[in-house]
Amino acid sequence: MKNLLSTRTPAILNEMASLSVSHVVRDLLGEAHHGKGAYFRAFLFKDSGVTSPDYRDLVPLYDSWVGGDANRDRESLFQMCSFEKPVRLANNFSVNQHVSSYQSRVHDQFYAGAIMFHCVIPELGTEPLRIVFSFSGLPEMGDEAASLLTAERMHLRCDWQVKLSDLTMILKISNNSIYRGQLMAA
16 A cells, blocks of 8 residues: 555655654754654545545555654554554544544543644645644654644645645644644744
8 A cells, every 4th residue: 555655755754754853852842852753654544435434544655763763662662652543533533523633632541643634645636635644752742743744844845735724723722832833823
């Protein structure tokens, strides 16, 4: 399924995600998080039309460790969490119209960090698609900030046409105190 994207796009996703994590860690979280990285996943959320949308409609587009290595000893945990968040988001989409894993978070059990937004990805066609980004490895609001920043960067620096109002809505839902980016002006 990862062959949906051109060979160039995963490298761009990796670069934008790495820049986002570095920015969050260096400029927004402070010294206690210096050198940390996160596991990043991107999915296409494709409504099959057969049943209510759920986790089975998540089509993997990309996954990788990004950023620093200071916390990489816990990569397998973060890899699992970066998958749990989109699954929970997808399962809550049809019933509750959730667009952020923040909406179903449970303190010390299920965390924020995954977002769903509409986006036109030219190599996949001209119709807006639902895309899910998920990070795990930073504090939960840092993970969400990295997701928002990566989507923003794909819109501003690449040819992805992200519906920025979706990102603004996600930011308002969580009232994310870590995020600092273009959406602050919206």
